[in-house]
Amino acid sequence: MAKLKVAVVGVGSLGQHHARIAAASERTELVAVVDASPERGREIAAKFNTSFVTDLGSAIESADAVQVAAPTGVHLEIGKQALERGKHLLIEKPLAGSLEQGRALLELFNKVKAEKPSLIGAVGHLERYNPAVIALRTSGLRPRFAEAIRVSPFPMRSLEVDVVMDVMIHDLDLLLSLFNRKVQSVEALGVPVLTPFPDIVNARIKFEGGSFATVTASRVARKKERVLRIFGEGEYAALDFAEQKLERLKLVKTPEGDPQVVPDATEIARDEPLRLELEAFYQACLGQKPDIVTFQEAFEAMEVADQVQRAIKTSLAEAGFKL
Ligand SMILES: NC(=O)c1ccc[n+]([C@@H]2O[C@H](COP(=O)([O-])OP(=O)(O)OC[C@H]3O[C@@H](n4cnc5c(N)ncnc54)[C@H](O)[C@@H]3O)[C@@H](O)[C@H]2O)c1
Numbered sequence: 585m586a587k588l589k590v591a592v593v594g595v596g597s598l599g600q601h602h603a604r605i606a607a608a609s610e611r612t613e614l615v616a617v618v619d620a621s622p623e624r625g626r627e628i629a630a631k632f633n634t635s636f637v638t639d640l641g642s643a644i645e646s647a648d649a650v651q652v653a654a655p656t657g658v659h660l661e662i663g664k665q666a667l668e669r670g671k672h673l674l675i676e677k678p679l680a681g682s683l684e685q686g687r688a689l690l691e692l693f694n695k696v697k698a699e700k701p702s703l704i705g706a707v708g709h710l711e712r713y714n715p716a717v718i719a720l721r722t723s724g725l726r727p728r729f730a731e732a733i734r735v736s737p738f739p740m741r742s743l744e745v746d747v748v749m750d751v752m753i754h755d756l757d758l759l760l761s762l763f764n765r766k767v768q769s770v771e772a773l774g775v776p777v778l779t780p781f782p783d784i785v786n787a788r789i790k791f792e793g794g795s796f797a798t799v800t801a802s803r804v805a806r807k808k809e810r811v812l813r814i815f816g817e818g819e820y821a822a823l824d825f826a827e828q829k830l831e832r833l834k835l836v837k838t839p840e841g842d843p844q845v846v847p848d849a850t851e852i853a854r855d856e857p858l859r860l861e862l863e864a865f866y867q868a869c870l871g872q873k874p875d876i877v878t879f880q881e882a883f884e885a886m887e888v889a890d891q892v893q894r895a896i897k898t899s900l901a902e903a904g905f906k907l
Pocket residue numbers: 593594595596597598599618619620621624653654655656658676677678708709710741742750
């Protein structure tokens with residue numbers, strides 16, 4: 585089968601790994617990398633034996649599929665150019681810099697897809713491809729309550745997007761897919777610590793059917809922690825994203841009929857979530873199984889993130905913070 589020609593736009597901290605994986609995959613040929621910094625673009629192109637292309641339009645023209653790992657603020661402008669040329673597109677999370685921009689991308693994607701049904705549009709919610717998450721999903725646990733915590737030391741980048749759209753969005757997408765129920769209400773609080781914007785936020789999301797989740801995200805923690813605890817009927821699961829570990833407990837009956845909580849061991853083979861995500865995208869583009877996070881799903885996560893942001897803004901304004 586002919587290889588999928590791929591161009592990677594934005595080869596910074598994360599995009600270099602997009603380029604590495606596209607260059608190494610048996611399904612693809614990395615035909616171009618694009619970056620606003622010629623120095624960086626040339627460096628990554630040389631490393632992965634491809635061309636650094638300064639003109640975005642020609643890079644897109646030369647490819648069947650475009651991977652965008654440029655800053656969130658330019659996702660819309662780059663994504664638009666790829667979609668207008670009918671190219672498959674994978675955009676890093678969050679889909680776009682604002683809800684309006686996300687909606688514009690989703691609408692354009694739907695319009696182009698109506699004319700070209702084979703078109704694939706995916707968003708880089710890579711935690712969905714974390715082997716521990718895949719194991720959790722296949723365990724069949726039906727969540728009633730979840731607690732997600734994602735905290736890390738202060739980053740020197742991605743500051744143009746707040747901690748909700750940049751960090752919490754991972755868990756919002758994951759929770760929407762795991763609960764698979766409509767969101768009924770969103771409450772949220774947050775406080776500025778090192779920037780004028782909320783750096784620590786906590787949200788409570790209530791789903792239809794009485795289940796709910798609390799989500800904490802911070803970019804001012806001493807060290808990284810990314811965990812998810814989920815409770816279902818007679819079941820508990822604790823997931824560590826970085827360690828790719830899933831600990832499960834189940835309520836069973838002993839031979840005497842007494843209730844007992846026992847561990848349910850889950851063997852997990854470690855793998856690179858980004859590689860799994862990109863291979864799934866390549867497969868979808870090549871007309872194989874479409875195991876991708878769609879623009880629609882990514883937009884729905886943004887809608888919840890937007891509700892979180894608005895709730896925080898209201899509470900900070902009421903408390904007299906100047907934003
Ligand atoms: N899925 C994840 O877990 C994850 C993790 C980190 C970052 N991200 C996302 O990836 C994107 C990039 O983040 P990063 O941390 O790699 O940022 P970064 O700043 O390290 O890299 C961005 C690169 O894009 C280049 N660039 C800037 N404007 C451009 C333009 N208009 N056209 C082409 N290139 C341009 C920059 O020169 C830089 O090399 C963001 O959307 C971020 O949210 C996702």
